[in-house]
Structures are given as structure tokens and as C-alpha cells.
Amino acid sequence: MPEVANLLEGLNDAQRKAVEAPDGPVLVLAGPGSGKTRVLTRRIAWLIQERGVAPWRIMAVTFTNKAAKEMKHRIEQMLGQDLRGLSMGTFHATCARILRKEAAHLPFNRDYVIYDTADQRAVMKEVISGDLALDEKRYSPEKVLHRVSSMKNDLITPQDFRPDSYFDEIVQRAYEAYNRRLIANNAVDFDDILLYTALLLRGSREVCLKYQNAYDHILVDEFQDTNAAQYEIVNTLAGLRNNLFCVGDEDQSIYRWRGADYKNVLRLRTDFPDLTTILLEQNYRSTQIILDASRAVIDKNTFRTPKKLFTEHTGGPEIIVYEAYDERDEAQFVVDTIATMVARREVEPGECAVMYRTNAQSRALEETFVREGLPYRLVGATRFYTRKEIKDVLAYLRLVHNPDDTISFARIVNTPPRGIGDKTLATLEMWAGSGSITPCEATFRLAEFPDISTPITGKARSALAGFGNMLAGWRSAQETLPLGRLLQLILDEAGYIQYLDDGTDQGEERVQNVTELLNLTQQYEEIRLAEFLEEVALISEVDNLTEDANAPTLLTLHAAKGLEFDVVFLVGLEEGVLPHSRSLDDAEEMAEERRLMYVGMTRARKNLFMIYTFQRTVWGESSLNVRSRFIEDIPANLISTTRASHMGGIAPKQQQFIWGSKPARITEPARPQEQQFRAGQRVSHPRFGEGIVIESRAINNDEEVSVVFEEAGLKRLMASFANMQVIKENKK
DNA sequence: CTGATGGGCCTTTTT
DNA sequence: GGCCCATCAG
Numbered sequence: 001m002p003e004v005a006n007l008l009e010g011l012n013d014a015q016r017k018a019v020e021a022p023d024g025p026v027l028v029l030a031g032p033g034s035g036k037t038r039v040l041t042r043r044i045a046w047l048i049q050e051r052g053v054a055p056w057r058i059m060a061v062t063f064t065n066k067a068a069k070e071m072k073h074r075i076e077q078m079l080g081q082d083l084r085g086l087s088m089g090t091f092h093a094t095c096a097r098i099l100r101k102e103a104a105h106l107p108f109n110r111d112y113v114i115y116d117t118a119d120q121r122a123v124m125k126e127v128i129s130g131d132l133a134l135d136e137k138r139y140s141p142e143k144v145l146h147r148v149s150s151m152k153n154d155l156i157t158p159q160d161f162r163p164d165s166y167f168d169e170i171v172q173r174a175y176e177a178y179n180r181r182l183i184a185n186n187a188v189d190f191d192d193i194l195l196y197t198a199l200l201l202r203g204s205r206e207v208c209l210k211y212q213n214a215y216d217h218i219l220v221d222e223f224q225d226t227n228a229a230q231y232e233i234v235n236t237l238a239g240l241r242n243n244l245f246c247v248g249d250e251d252q253s254i255y256r257w258r259g260a261d262y263k264n265v266l267r268l269r270t271d272f273p274d275l276t277t278i279l280l281e282q283n284y285r286s287t288q289i290i291l292d293a294s295r296a297v298i299d300k301n302t303f304r305t306p307k308k309l310f311t312e313h314t315g316g317p318e319i320i321v322y323e324a325y326d327e328r329d330e331a332q333f334v335v336d337t338i339a340t341m342v343a344r345r346e347v348e349p350g351e352c353a354v355m356y357r358t359n360a361q362s363r364a365l366e367e368t369f370v371r372e373g374l375p376y377r378l379v380g381a382t383r384f385y386t387r388k389e390i391k392d393v394l395a396y397l398r399l400v401h402n403p404d405d406t407i408s409f410a411r412i413v414n415t416p417p418r419g420i421g422d423k424t425l426a427t428l429e430m431w432a433g434s435g436s437i438t439p440c441e442a443t444f445r446l447a448e449f450p451d452i453s454t455p456i457t458g459k460a461r462s463a464l465a466g467f468g469n470m471l472a473g474w475r476s477a478q479e480t481l482p483l484g485r486l487l488q489l490i491l492d493e494a495g496y497i498q499y500l501d502d503g504t505d506q507g508e509e510r511v512q513n514v515t516e517l518l519n520l521t522q523q524y525e526e527i528r529l530a531e532f533l534e535e536v537a538l539i540s541e542v543d544n545l546t547e548d549a550n551a552p553t554l555l556t557l558h559a560a561k562g563l564e565f566d567v568v569f570l571v572g573l574e575e576g577v578l579p580h581s582r583s584l585d586d587a588e589e590m591a592e593e594r595r596l597m598y599v600g601m602t603r604a605r606k607n608l609f610m611i612y613t614f615q616r617t618v619w620g621e622s623s624l625n626v627r628s629r630f631i632e633d634i635p636a637n638l639i640s641t642t643r644a645s646h647m648g649g650i651a652p653k654q655q656q657f658i659w660g661s662k663p664a665r666i667t668e669p670a671r672p673q674e675q676q677f678r679a680g681q682r683v684s685h686p687r688f689g690e691g692i693v694i695e696s697r698a699i700n701n702d703e704e705v706s707v708v709f710e711e712a713g714l715k716r717l718m719a720s721f722a723n724m725q726v727i728k729e730n731k732k
Numbered sequence: 733c734t735g736a737t738g739g740g741c742c743t744t745t746t747t
Numbered sequence: 748g749g750c751c752c753a754t755c756a757g
Binding site for chain 1: 733734744745
């Protein structure tokens with residue numbers, strides 16, 4: 001039987017104070033690595049165990065599904081009890097559940113589907129070129145959507161919106177029409193999930209009271225990244241009991257662009273005058289050097305609550321700044337350094353991470369990892385779900401679940417090709433429109449009543465009827481079949497796999513992806529279609545980051561929030577990349593870039609590498625780069641510079657000759673011992689061909705050999721793995 | 733109606 | 748260098 005004392009064990013005074021805070025509003029301002037997740041976890045456990053709060057009367061909102069899952073698991077371990085009733089998840093997942101329950105109060109029904117960015121775009125295109133009859137080139141769906149999205153995040157409805165420019169008037173009309181179309185499709189977008197929840201609580205006293213009474217305690221993690229809608233939701237839900245427990249760090253606010261406002265932290269003080277504020281200032285993660293350097297960067301931001309971060313981990317290795325010739329060299333440095341450190345047992349591969357500003361930067365890194373034959377983990381789960389074949393399959397499932405979804409209908413009605421072309425669809429739409437039904441519903445009727453007269457005739461009609469019958473069959477099959485079997489049936493009858501399998505490598509890859517999705521649905525026999533679709537729509541980037549592969553992680557700085565690693569490489573630290581070129585002329589955005597840099601730096605426990613390139617190729621164009629202003633802000637005594645390349649603009653391969661001492665400064669040189677290879681020898685490698693040894697050193701009973709190969713350039717290899725032969729001794 | 737070809741635009745960051 | 752879209756031949 002766990003004791004209360006256990007829940008407070010190993011906590012410092014401030015953490016303990018937070019965990020044991022009495023009822024009432026609490027704000028915990030926590031620096032990076034100060035154990036805020038720990039505090040949140042223990043607080044929930046403490047409420048249940050010490051205060052006797054029932055788990056189902058607690059609502060905790062986390063930033064990712066992964067965080068929620070891990071935290072819940074941890075609490076269950078600590079308390080030794082099943083916490084099924086505890087409401088714990090992201091804002092979107094939490095609100096989506098409320099909307100499904102309260103669908104009676106909403107303009108859509110409980111079978112609604114969630115539209116992703118691509119679906120939103122498809123709807124907005126219909127709005128602009130269809131409803132508004134405007135030129136898509138002048139009014140790009142993306143731009144209009146962006147405006148609509150920020151309005152939704154700020155809780156501004158089309159009626160509230162007061163346009164003050166011609167463009168905004170268009171936006172207002174588009175916003176209205178777009179909402180209408182979503183409702184007709186029985187669909188919501190990401191922003192709607194929050195917006196409708198906030199409006200529901202605002203609009204229905206009955207529903208509001210129901211949820212206010214349902215929860216005794218509301219806890220919110222990463223509070224600095226809440227937007228207006230999220231703020232109103234938690235503020236309202238906590239309104240009755242005032243038991244709101246928020247944890248956050250203004251310095252780590254990096255989602256301003258999607259409506260997040262760290263000033264919500266200040267708003268708390270106004271809205272809850274009796275707010276207790278607790279500062280967590282001790283850092284348990286990083287070395288003093290990393291902490292000092294990151295503070296030097298963040299201190300340049302004004303308007304922040306200064307925190308006096310301190311650590312007991314004094315000293316630490318210097319931050320290594322490396323100038324690479326280009327992004328290939330940058331990637332090579334990263335991979336070589338990881339390989340070397342791993343070979344020296346200084347770090348586990350899984351404790352290394354490479355962080356970048358934009359997703360596009362992962363490519364050069366991935367290529368290098370693949371070329372060197374080293375495994376890696378890429379954070380980017382949603383990539384999988386945005387693939388054409390996966391979106392197609394999901395569209396089948398969505399349509400079975402919700403036949404009103406015309407976007408999904410349009411996507412698959414002729415995929416694989418069934419002889420239903422644009423013209424047929426246009427006729428169908430007109431015919432359906434005249435009867436005020438959706439195209440899908442019209443298709444059902446056409447299939448069910450062969451005698452019904454329609455403007456669609458001949459081949460097109462029978463093709464459409466065939467599709468309608470199939471779909472109707474799946475609709476009824478859904479009632480009895482488990483999800484995996486249902487999907488198998490759909491794929492078989494639609495002939496979708498055969499359609500993908502066109503004999504090309506790409507086709508094969510697509511088949512594999514669909515098979516993977518099929519496996520996923522078969523794993524959860526008991527999961528319902530609605531839940532599956534919701535889960536897939538709301539999956540977050542880091543959710544696929546599993547611990548089971550011991551390999552370095554590649555991820556964006558945004559995805560890195562809340563994570564930590566022994567060794568961190570920040571790449572692309574150049575003006576225009578970080579800070580991003582789009583932020584250069586806006587002080588607020590520049591401040592956010594700085595916070596991004598701060599988030600990246602403070603992910604590291606021990607070693608921090610900062611890399612920038614002399615020249616970088618973007619869209620096939622290469623340009624000379626200036627290193628990031630953020631590096632300049634770090635005191636020189638915390639940095640060790642490894643300058644390598646580009647002297648006089650020589651080609652990279654030749655320069656690699658010059659930097660013999662590349663990752664060598666990480667540790668002391670090993671003691672000399674009996675060695676197989678010596679500088680100057682000519683060697684042959686099964687993969688890299690012939691080359692010359694430039695250096696060899698003993699490491700842990702093995703030998704690290706640096707060889708310049710004629711074809712492959714400089715490589716560092718472990719003698720025991722490399723299977724290299726000496727062809728010719730050097731002349732003494 | 734389908735599949736091939738080439739031009740234009742693009743990339744922040746994510747639920 | 749890649750994705751989306753318009754265009755065109757079969």
C-alpha cells in the first residue's frame with residue numbers, strides 16, 4: 001500500500017508546495033527541466049489519494065496524447081489502481097468527446113468527422129471558386145483559411161467579425177460559406193472542436209453547469225500555449241469551484257502563430273484574484289554551461305517573468321559550435337559525431353536528438369543516416385496519414401461512418417477508376433442539389449431504385465449504381481463486423497489494393513502502407529469506427545515516438561517541446577532558417593524564434609552542438625549564409641568552436657582533409673595500444689573502395705580509423721566492424 | 733475517361 | 748527539387 005509520503009518523496013520545497021497546494025487557483029511557473037511533469041503527475045495522484053478526490057472528477061489537459069498516456073500510466077503505477085475514469089488527454093481529444101456527447105445542442109450530429117488541413121483546403125476551394133465565384137489565384141484558399149482559423153481561435157464568429165478591408169470582407173463571406181459547407185458535410189475542422197466547445201459552454205447554461213459540476217479539479221499543462229478558445233474553456237469549466245491548476249513557462253511559448261497567447265498567464269491573475277503563484281527554478285536536467293548559455297539567449301527577450309534558474313550540475317562540457325560547408329557536411333558531422341560518441345560509450349544512440357526549424361531540413365539528415373547504414377527515428381507521424389493511399393482508405397471509412405461527407409465522397413467515388421468522371425459528377429451534383437440531398441445520398445437512391453429517372457444514364461449510371469450498392473453494403477456491414485474485417489471487405493470489394501499494385505516500386509510501397517493501416521485496425525478488435533477515425537484525426541507528431549528503438553531522434557524544434565536528451569544537435573542555425581526569414585521584420589515573431597532556440601537548447605542534458613552552414617541549398621538554389629544571431633548572444637567562454645570548411649571556397653571533399661581533429665575534442669585521446677592501422681597506409685574497404693588512413697586511435701579495445709576514400713571521402717570507422725585490408729604500407 | 737507531361741509555386745512551425 | 752494543377756493525346 002503506497003503511502004502519502006511517497007508522493008512527496010524526492011521533491012524540493014517549491015515542488016512540494018505545488019503538489020500540496022490547497023484548493024483554489026494555482027499557477028506554477030516552471031523553467032525547463034524543473035520537473036513540472038513530475039509535479040503535475042504527483043498532484044493528480046495526491047488529489048486522489050490524500051484528498052480523496054474521485055479520479056473521474058479530475059480533468060487534466062496535456063499537450064500531446066503521448067504525455068497523457070505516460071502520465072496516466074505513471075499515476076496508475078504510483079497508486080496501484082486503475083484510473084479509467086480519469087479524463088486525461090489533449091484539448092482537442094477532450095473537447096471532441098464533449099461535442100459527441102452534446103451533439104443534440106449542435107448543428108451537426110454525433111457521427112461528425114474531423115477534417116484535416118487538406119480537407120479544409122478542398123472545402124475552401126469549393127467556397128471560393130464555387131459559392132463566391134472568385135479567382136483562386138487572387139484569394140488563395142490557404143490565405144483565407146489562415147484568417148478563418150485565427151478568427152476561430154479567437155472565438156470570433158462570422159457575425160461578430162467586423163471587416164476593415166476589402167480582403168476581410170471576402171474573408172467574412174468565405175468564413176460563413178465555409179462553415180455552412182462543413183455543417184452540411186457533418187464535419188468540423190480542428191479549430192471548430194475548440195470553438196464549438198467554448199460556444200456550447202457559453203450558450204447553454206444547462207450544459208455549462210453539467211460540466212462545471214462534473215469536475216472538481218481542472219489541471220492544464222503547457223498553459224503558455226493556450227489560445228483564447230482554450231482559455232475560455234478551462235476558465236469556464238473551473239468557474240464554479242475555482243480549482244484550476246495551470247503549469248507553464250512563458251519562455252517556452254512557441255505557438256503564437258496558431259493563436260496561443262502567453263499573456264493568458266497574466267490573464268489568470270485578473271480572472272482569479274486569489275491565484276497562488278509558485279515558481280520552480282531549480283533545473284534538474286542540464287549542466288550549468290547549457291543553462292548559462294540558454295539564459296543568455298532568452299534574456300534578450302523583454303516582457304517576461306525573470307526566473308533565476310539554477311542547477312547543482314556545475315560545469316559540464318562546452319557547447320560545440322561547428323561551421324559546416326553545406327547541409328550535407330552538416331549531416332555528416334552530426335552522424336559522425338553520434339557514431340564516435342556511441343563507439344566511445346559516451347552516449348546511447350537513443351539519447352541523441354537532432355533538431356531543426358523546418359521539416360524540409362530532415363531530408364539531408366535522413367539521407368546521411370541511410371547512407372551510413374545507421375537507424376534513426378523521425379518524428380512525423382502525421383506524414384503517414386497525409387499520404388494519398390492512406391487518405392483514400394480513410395475516406396472510405398469516413399464515408400461509411402458519415403455519408404454526408406462530400407469531400408471524402410468526391411475523393412473516392414472514382415478511385416480506383418470506375419468510369420465516373422467529372423461530367424457525371426457535375427450532373428449528379430445538380431440532380432442531388434435539386435432535391436436538397438447530398439451527392440452520396442443521391443447515389444444511394446439511384447442504386448436502390450433502378451426505375452427512378454435521373455439525368456444520368458447508360459454506363460455512367462450503372463457505374464454509379466454499382467458504387468452506391470457497394471457503399472450501402474459496407475454501411476450495413478459496419479454494424480456487425482469488427483473494424484479490421486470491415487476494412488478488409490472494403491479493400492477487397494473496391495479492388496483498392498490491385499489498383500495500387502501497378503508493378504512499380506512506389507506502388508509496392510503504397511500497398512505496404514495500406515497493409516500497415518489494415519494491421520493497425522486489426523490490432524484493436526474492440527475499437528469502434530468513430531473512435532478510430534477520431535484518434536487518427538487527432539494524432540500528434542510525437543505520438544509515434546516510441547522508446548523501443550535505441551536510435552537517434554530527428555524532429556522539429558516545435559515537436560521537441562517537453563522532451564529531453566543527453567546529446568542535442570541544433571542544426572541550421574543561420575539567419576533566415578533560425579530565426580526564420582518570415583520572422584525577420586516582426587519583433588513579436590522574432591521573440592518567438594528566440595524562444596524556439598531556447599526550447600531547443602534546454603532539451604540537452606549534457607552535450608549541446610550548434611551547427612550552421614557556410615552555404616545551404618534551398619529549392620535547388622544555394623546561397624551563402626550568416627550564422628544565427630542567437631549564437632552571437634552566447635558568451636564566448638561557454639563555446640568551443642570547431643571551424644572546418646570552406647576556406648577559400650575549395651570543394652568539400654578536399655577540405656575534409658584539413659579537419660583531422662573534428663569530433664576529437666569531445667574527450668581525451670585514448671591511450672596508445674597495439675594498433676592494426678597507422679596513418680599513411682593504403683587500405684581497401686568492401687563498400688567505400690580504396691583510401692588512405694589519416695589517423696587511427698585505440699578506443700575501448702577497438703580502433704577508430706579515419707580514412708580518406710577516393711570515392712567516399714573521409715570516413716571514421718571502427719576497425720572491428722569495417723573489414724578493411726591494408727594494401728600498402730606507408731613509406732617511413 | 734484516363735494517364736502522361738510540363739509549368740508554376742512553394743515551406744515555417746501543428747492539432 | 749517536389750507537389751498540384753491544367754492541358755492534351757489516345
